[in-house]
Amino acid sequence: MPQLTEWSELPLAGAMAPGDAVQPVTGGWRTAGRPVTHLSSCVNCLLCWLYCPDSAIVLDGTTFAGIDYDFCKGCALCVEVCPVEALSMEPEDGA
């Protein structure tokens, strides 16, 4: 649903249909840098996509296509599981 302008627009108890929630952008929670991709090394194993706890790995069909920084919380699991160093943690201002 779109952002509400008045409290009275809130559905009763905030109960809502699937996918209808106002999504808070949680990327701002990162405190220790962000994962950065090196696509030339990627073998498209999609381990990062499987492990990401925030569904922040973006695919193009079944091909790795990058990271959604609006929702990546910077946990670095993707960097940890990547077998080919196609991901690394970098400072926020260096990306």
Add this chain to the structure above:
Amino acid sequence: MSTVESRLLTGGEAVAHALCQIQPDVVPVYPITPQTPIIQTFSSLVADGAAHTEIVNVESEHSAMSAAIGAALAGARTATATSSQGLALMAEVVYIAASMRAPLTMAVGNRALSGPINIHCDHSDSMLVRDSGVVQLFAENAQEAYDLMVMAPRIAEHPAVSLPVLVCQDGFTITHAAEPVCMLEDAEVRAFVGEYRPALRSLLATESPASHGPFAMPDYYFEFRRAQAAALEAAAEVIAGVADDFASLAGRANHGVEPYRLDGAETVLIALGSTAGTVKDVIDELREDGERTGLLKIRSFRPFPAQAVRELAGGARHVVVLDRADSPGGAPPLAADVAFALADCDATLRSHVYGLGGRDLHPEAIRQIFHGVAPRYVGVRGEPCPV
């Protein structure tokens, strides 16, 4: 009106019979003194086939309220009951039930909170969930406990309210004391409460699934709380309407406040629960002596009937508030609400705390309270009223 003859029932039994007539689909409950007679009596009635209710013997009051939320939101008319430490253990989930707008009902046998551990009446347990966003109605006697329990589902399930409704009765003084109680016929109660039609779509409606109890950060939490405040405000009007309908059916009025001999009253006492009955007797005696005293009994503590308090007590010379709960270091809860309601009135305000842990409040002490000579803590050792 076709009430059957009165029966000799304790307040606990009266509420159990009301529940049996309402026939909730689910009652998750855990026993605790002095609530136990409610669920004990109700369980016997269900075992005898008088109601189709599924009683869930949960392992704690925290679980009782958790199960009650699930049942109420799944589409089952749901009730539970508790007291004191049970309500304290449940408190976390009471807030969630209110936020999830679960339209369930709960019978409360008011009992002092530990410590020290005690089993007798005061209102500290109710006050612990004062700000949770639930409706709280206080009965003066077993008859009112029965009446308010029959009214409760209609209030809880009204689409503008959709909140838990607590029907509070003083532990032992009402829960365990037998009085004549006029019950309605089973069919009358069933017709009065009607079918369960919750305003929220059912958790089990798989054709239109919904998320309940969402996460709300600083960007939306405040809006949830504001909506709850509006539901409590709406509840005041709903309670009035349900009380009107109940009065037409039963011939007994149970509105948010009950004025007693307020005509020309110079001193108005405000109280909750069974003490109101003793106060009425004292007022009758004082009036015979020409003392212009009156009582404003609060049935609906939440929502608090601030406007009625202002209209009915604001013109008195003195307003005296009796709290059966303390707020150490601050204003007792009922006194705080009355003070807020009367902020623009000329009446002087006095506040007394009485009856903690089941200490009796005798008519003589109430006379002294009216006469302005009682200490702030009435009936405690070491602070006697001057004779």
